[in-house]
Amino acid sequence: MENKISDKSFYKAFFAMTFTMALQNLIVFGVNLADSVMMGAYSETALSGVGICNNIQFFLNMAASGISSGMTVIASQYWGKKDLKPIYKVSAVAMWLGIIFSGLIFAFAAVAPEMLIRLFTDKEAVIEQAVLYLDVIKHTYLIYTLSTILLAILRSVETVKIGFYVSLSSFAVNIFLNYILIYGKMGAPEMGIRGAAVATLVSRLIELVVTVIYILFIDKKLKMRIKDLFAVDAQMIRDYFKTGLPLMMSSVSWGIAMSIQGAIIGRLIESAIAANSIATTIFQVATVICYASSNSACVLIGKTIGENKPMNIIKRRSKNLQLIFLAIGVVSSGILLLTKNLIIDFYNATPETLEITNQFIWVLCVTIIGTSYEAPALCGIVSGGGETSFVLKNDIIFMWLIVLPLSALSAFVFKFPVVVTFACLKADQVLKCAVALVKVNSFNWVKTVTRDKSA
Secondary structure (H helix, E strand, C coil), X not given: CHHHHHHHHHHHHHHHHHHHHHHHHHHHHHHHHHHXXXXXXXXXXXXXXXHHHHHHHHHHHHHHHHHHHHHHXXXXXXXXXXXXXXXXXHHHHHHHHHHHHHHHHHHHHHHCHHHHHHCCCCCHHHHHHHHXXXXXXXXXXXXXXXXXXXXHHHHHCCCCHHHHHHHHHHHHHHHHHHHHHHHCCCCCXXXXXXXXXXXXXXXXXXXXXXXXXXXXXXXXXXXCCXXXXXXXXXXXXXXXXXXXXXXXXXXXXXXXXXXXXXXXXXXXXXXXXXXXXXXXXXXXXXXXXXXXXHHHHHHHHHHHHXXXXXXXXXXXXXXXXXXXXXXXXXXXXXXXXXXXXHHHCCCCCCHHHHHHHHHHHHHHHHHHHHHHHHHHHHHHHHXXXXXXXXXXXXXXXXHHHHHHHHHHHHHHHCCCCHHHHHHHHHCHHHHHHHHHHXXXXXXXXXCCCCCCCCC
């Protein structure tokens, strides 16, 4: 009876966290979708410029996500033990790593913006627009990273609603300022692509302010102070680099690989750049439940291990979660398929761009099923269970040894149609499913990453 009650509370927490974080992610990517639609209506070249800069933003996103994930694996197990002091310490490690990473990316964008943009495209008109956008958007990098890590700290102890409210406020501000600054409404100057960047900067600032106020003055679980966010501990640094570093490296590696993917697309026809920008943004919206379920699984599996639950409970929960992940993938694919034409119709792009976008989305309708299973299975269950190095090794093999070489051959040697190259870029999302199935059900990933309860 106790096990049934325990499982009921587990799935209740899983669906509550997943639903809340999915709404949060939907709003976050909804901002990107709104930016994309508004810039597409303003200028397709400007849209391509934003898409190029989003490759840099994606790399930052992955770095911040990797740092946060490494922290979450450790913090969630301590949360299961109800030991708060180590959570403070691992949070401080993540904060400093986030500051260093975002600072390096900002410095590169500030010192050599055009050289950075040329890594992704050789189209002069697109480069000109991208440089204008990057000149402003680079100021959001540190702000975004700090907000991401702070919200991950709260998520590690099952506090997720604040993330939704933060994203909602950001969404409202961003849409309003986009309308005013891109098109020059309500007496404001018409700023075009720079207006979109300014709108994003202001909304990111609001996100950070609201999050800091909540974590310092409203949150009742952690009761953190400012000094707790930056007071590093030598032992925790070692623990983080042992357990969290592989996830951080995996995300950074993934970010670099995705930037290379963007560079491959960026050297094809210009309409492919715009189509990739549209399709990628739509895909991000379609995968909100997938990645929310991954974060939920990571926290709750880690908490389960921290609570020292017996292996039979860990196995049962992991197997049931896999069925849920697969169902999420099928439903997400169906929704994407049913709504793709409606979404594409919002864009004021050339017929060629819209046709390529439609082809890309057909590919994504297939790969989203794989993503929805393998990502939460590996990054959620396996990583949350404590074996973080496997995700890094798996990503390196599939991305660097299979996907990128295959895609480069498709694009530049065999010169296959653009959609074939795009399919090659997404092939790992399906191929990884077999690995995930075997790994998760081996249950050799269950590891304790915590130390004895602190004084």
